[in-house]
Amino acid sequence: MGHWFVTLDASLKARWQKAFPDAQSSTADVVEQHAKSGDLVWIASSVASWPTLTQRLVPMGLTVVILSYSPHDKEALKALDLGARGYVHTLAAVSVLEQVALVVSNQGIWVGQELLAKVIGGSFRALSQRTEAPANDYDDHLGVLTERERGVALAVARGATNKEVARQLDITERTVKAHLSAIFRKLSVRDRLQLMLKLSSTNERVVS
Amino acid sequence: MGHWFVTLDASLKARWQKAFPDAQSSTADVVEQHAKSGDLVWIASSVASWPTLTQRLVPMGLTVVILSYSPHDKEALKALDLGARGYVHTLAAVSVLEQVALVVSNQGIWVGQELLAKVIGGSFRALSQRTEAPANDYDDHLGVLTERERGVALAVARGATNKEVARQLDITERTVKAHLSAIFRKLSVRDRLQLMLKLSSTNERVVS
DNA sequence: TCTATTTCTGTCCATCGGTACAATATTTTT
DNA sequence: AAAAATATTGTACCGATGGACAGAAATAGA
Structure with a gap:
């Protein structure tokens, strides 16, 4: 080798x-x-x-x-x-x-061990939610969104620009904006920054 | 010890x-x-x-x-x-x-090995690296900034707009922009979203 | 004292982000 | 079948953002 x-x-x-x-x-x-x-x-x-x-x-x-x-x-x-x-x-x-x-x-x-701990910790949430709490914090925030909107929301929460999201999902930037408007309205946030905060507060998995 | x-x-x-x-x-x-x-x-x-x-x-x-x-x-x-x-x-x-x-x-x-196996499916090894220089993560990111820049960075990381930051720190919006430019350059991020991610990734305190 | 750093401010401009009007097609629900 | 929800795209408008040039005052260190 x-x-x-x-x-x-x-x-x-x-x-x-x-x-x-x-x-x-x-x-x-x-x-x-x-x-x-x-x-x-x-x-x-x-x-x-x-x-x-x-x-x-x-x-x-x-x-x-x-x-x-x-x-x-x-x-x-x-x-x-x-x-x-x-x-x-x-x-x-x-x-x-x-x-x-x-x-x-x-x-x-x-x-590194910090990451390992986070990965394990994140999995813990996912596992425990499935086993004992059908209504989980995932639904708390993202459940009201449609599948497509969720994808846009997660991409934005990772710091992507509209242009990048459009490329990733293979749609136009205009469509991304449309989804975002719906997301903002449903989650009662004013912009992508607040969205990011809202998601990261209870859903660490968005980074993975 | x-x-x-x-x-x-x-x-x-x-x-x-x-x-x-x-x-x-x-x-x-x-x-x-x-x-x-x-x-x-x-x-x-x-x-x-x-x-x-x-x-x-x-x-x-x-x-x-x-x-x-x-x-x-x-x-x-x-x-x-x-x-x-x-x-x-x-x-x-x-x-x-x-x-x-x-x-x-x-x-x-x-x-325990059962937990380890269950969560990570056996693909990870629970070995760890010793990351030398345990300079805390606060300094890692914010240490290179000046006091004022830190204030701006933290405000932005909480989701504030330039206008809001200006009001909070009692300076003009233009000054906020100047500080932000310096922050972006020093931390090698492209915009406030990436800054947010960078700070929240290792410094959960700023968002809470 | 001279210099470097820090802090604060200005104008101009290109780009980004978000909304306000839309419209059309597909899928799901009733 | 009709209605509702979902997904997509368009143009136009405007505020927010960030860089490109700046300059000026205060502070700290050599």
Whole structure:
């Protein structure tokens, strides 16, 4: 199994070479063309194209780990969502990187404990609601919305612009506005900011 | 690193003293006032106020483990959601308690394997990374801002419009815009929505 | 004292966001 | 079948937002 490093920061390469002496540091293109199935690819999130790169590499059978200088849950979730199998601090100790390599190359997923706790906590709400409370906080806010409106509301709650929502749902921006007007009226909020607050207050899952 | 025990059950104290001879058994108030950052606090779930106590202790930099006579998934998830880092049976073997202490005091999370398997379907590994530099998340995001910029950022994160912020801080709308421009640049966000997300993601306090 | 930082303000302008009028087609309910 | 709800798109209007140029006063540090 080979290791590949993708970064713009030259100072990182020395660090990584130390952790994995037989690793190769290269560009996105080179990795895409020469990496073999099963190889492990470490990508710095400072590489702007890391999401698309991840999306391309994962289907090729490569294992991707994202490294971030300022790890945060949202980016971690995005990384996992795109198929990455690990999310670590760029400056994690070499011993940690070795452990990460071990875990992810054996079908494991490596993620920080804060995120893990949140994921578990979020699942808890979903589970407990189904088992004992049919009327849940999901319905409290989003239940009055139609399926389509829910989709728009969630996209907006993630910070998307109207244009982005339109692209995501493959409808025109005008339609997004129409749905939003209905959402605002039904939920009694004045704009997308208040909508965001309303949803995030009781429905953390919108970020995942 | 000190150990603190919070319980109403006197019989537990002897047990815990055996596991951790240098530990202190005391009340919630005492712990809150004397425990130091990094200390490990064991709380029996028979203490009715354990959720609120956990919520107060975690932000203080304390590591919290909840002990339950009748462990169940729902309570465990609630504990984790509140920031506890471990959930164990009150009568777990002393050797187990020692392992728990080792894991949680090294940034790990301890939960029963049944729960872990149930919630995450076996795809996650309960390994954890030690994220160095535990600069708190407040400074992570807002530390680079000036005092005034922080005020503007927090107001906007609560969903206020520029006009409202201007009124609140008794400055012109133009000044609010100037501060916002600086905030966006410093925090690398494109607009107030992303700012909102960035702040609420790791700093729940701003929205509450 | 000089400099850098911070705070506050101005105008202009392009874009975004939301509403007010719409209309049409599809699906669901009665 | 008729009615209601849902999903879609259009034009026009206007306030909100954010950047592009600014400038000026106060404060803190060297």
